[in-house]
Structures are given as C-alpha cells and as structure tokens.
Amino acid sequence: MAKEKIVLAYSGGLDTSVILKWLKETYDAEIIAFTADIGQKDELDGLEAKALATGASKVYIDDLRAEFAKDFIYPMFQAGTLYEGQYLLGTSIARPLIAKRMVDIARAEGATAIAHGATGKGNDQVRFELTAAALAPEIGVIAPWRLEAFREQFPGRAEMIAYAEKHGIPVTASAAKPYSTDRNLLHISFESGMLEDPWFDPSSEENEEMYVLSVSPERAPDQAEYVELTFEQGNCTAINGKEMSPLEAMELLNELGGKHGIGRVDMVENRFVGMKSRGVYETPGGTILFTAHRKMESLTMDREVMHLRDSLIAKYSQLVYNGFWFAPERLALQALVTESQKNVTGVVRLKLYKGNxxxxxxxxxxxxxxxxxxxxxxxxxQAYDQGDATGFIRLNALRLKVSSGVEQSKNQ
Structure with a gap:
C-alpha cells in the first residue's frame, strides 16, 4: 500500500529541516519538499540536495518571482496598502502565493496534507492555512509547532540542533546572527533575538552588518540620483524610459533604493493572534514604487474615487496582513481598486537621496x-467663478450655524 504524501514548505533552515525528518518518522509518510523562489537569492543554494539528504522523496524549487511581482505585489500597491501606517507587507503578501503553489503540488502529487514550520505565536500559520482553506478545503494541514508531541520533543533550539546532529542534518545555527530573517523580492524582515528589546537600536553603526538590501542613509552617496517611473493604469511599466516587466522593475528599484539607503522601517506591530511584535524591515524598491504610485494618483485620480479608495486602505491592509488574500471581500475590494486605476497613467520623476x-x-x-x-x-x-464660493460656503455652514444655535440656547 502506497505511503501517505505530505507537501512541506521547506526553507532549509533549522526548523524546516528538523520538521522534514520528524514528519517522515512520525507519520511514516513520503515527504515532498517545496521551496518557492520569490527572490531569496543565494539562500536557495544547495536546497535540493539538502532536502533529499534529509529524507525528502521529491523536491520542488519553483521560480515564482514573476508571478509574485505581477499578481501579488502590483495589485496590492494599487490599493495603497500600508499596514499600521508603516509596513509595506513584504512577508504577508508572499504567503498566499506560497500556499497556493503548495496546494497545486499537493493535488498534482495526490498528497493528503500540506505542512509548514510556522510557529503557533505568529501570523504565518494563519496566512498559510486560510489560503489552503479558501483554495483546497479537502487537503489537511499539519502544523508541528502546534502539536504537543512536537513541542515536548523540541522545547528549545538546543534540542533541535541535537536532533539535527544525530540524524546528520547539516544546519547553521550560531549566535553570530541572533535574529530570524525572511527575504523575498519585496523586502527582508528581521525579528526575534536582540530585536525583542524595543529599546535596542538596530540603526546604530555597530549593527549595520545586519542589513542586507540597503546601506544606511549615512553611508549613502552624497550625490542625489533622479529616476523616472512610467505608469499605465496604476502599474509601473518602464523605468527611465526603458520598458520593464514587474519583476524587472522591482529588481532595479531594489538596487536603486538600496544604494541610497531607502526603505528601512523599525516598528512594533500588532499581530493577528493578539500580541505585539517588533520587526525591522528593508523595502527599498517597494518604498520607491509606493511613493511614485501615490504621486501619479495625485495628478490623475478623481477626488472622490481617491477618497473612497483611501478609506479602504486600512481594511485592505488588514486583510493582507491577516491572510485573507483569497477571501471574497479582498477580491471585491480589488475590483474597486482596479476600476480606480484606469486613468493612473503617466510619468513620475523622483529624487533619491540619503534615505529619502x-x-x-x-x-x-x-x-x-x-x-x-x-x-x-x-x-x-472662466471655468471657475470665485463668486460661486459664497453660496457654497453658506450652504456648508448652515448645519454648523444651526448646531451652534442649539448649543447656545442650552447654555442660556
């Protein structure tokens, strides 16, 4: 009788390496490792060989960068999305794409479940599983960190490292980088470790080595650089006059933004599960694109359409952050956003200088x-007669005068 198949979201780090082996032993199952290439660069080196050596029966490493840029980053930026006024949702927007592809693989392979290494305290568990529920409710989900047996066996990193050594799983775990990272085409995030102290200053000179995508504003060039972004219906289609795909545009903007120290954010955010979490983010290209898109809208977007869309930014951002990308309410909002972008066309010129x-x-x-x-x-x-403003103001003042009269009569 054929073994059960489980598709595991695999990064090659300590957690998912241990989970791969643990799932195979615990469930006596065939483990199919899946890694989405969404812009991690050299983090993907050697993953296939490592997964097979750890016990995977098959490995998928799929290049999803173009889909990520075109179908996830660009639509989200059209919505003006900004979570809690600061976060451009680099990790949040990647999860539904990863989960979508996991579901596709599970169906193609005849797997009965997907598995992930997200902890029971974080947002990613919700994002993965809500996507799976929306796209493939018949497929089960295994979340080892929420299983008591797994937590009892691995109460800390020391036990995981010992397990990896026992089973010959090569892992790199040291105090050299006492924080966790998540990188993709849109950003890189830093969490936990030393960053759990909100008074810790990651922007100080001695902590500059932590950053990956950008130099500090202090180390950025002393000469400003100009860049022109061309938009068609809310999407950036060219940079400095050269036509580019969404993927090409994001890669170039990341390079330009990183060079000039743009896009660093340090914030304490509210997780969906209820706790506050401190995160540091680098989003160089996304910050440039976000700013350019907003400026393009300022020239081309009807006032009431803009104000209506803007009133929905917090809701849209919350849906992305909380994992409801494939929910009907997000799809409905996207239809409104798409309609709002039909005239967001033209060219924006920006000056990049020391983080600005x-x-x-x-x-x-x-x-x-x-x-x-x-x-x-x-x-x-003669399209505007200044005298018309008199009646306009009088009508808008009417309710204020009536309200003031009521208040004055109450105080008499």
Missing part, C-alpha cells in the same frame, strides 16, 4: 490638473 524619496515632477496625458483653473492669476478659461 523626493518628488521631482509628474506628468500625464490624462491629467486632471488644469493650470488655467488652478492659477491664482486671472482665469482665462
């Missing part, structure tokens, strides 16, 4: 800005 993204000009063939109307000089178009 500075607006330096914007133009569009569908601009809603009319200098003849906006001018403080005589209006040659």
């Amino acid at each position: 993204v500075i607006g330096a000009g914007v133009k569009s063939p569908v601009s809603l800005y009319n200098p003849d109307i906006a001018t403080m000089e005589a209006d040659p178009s």
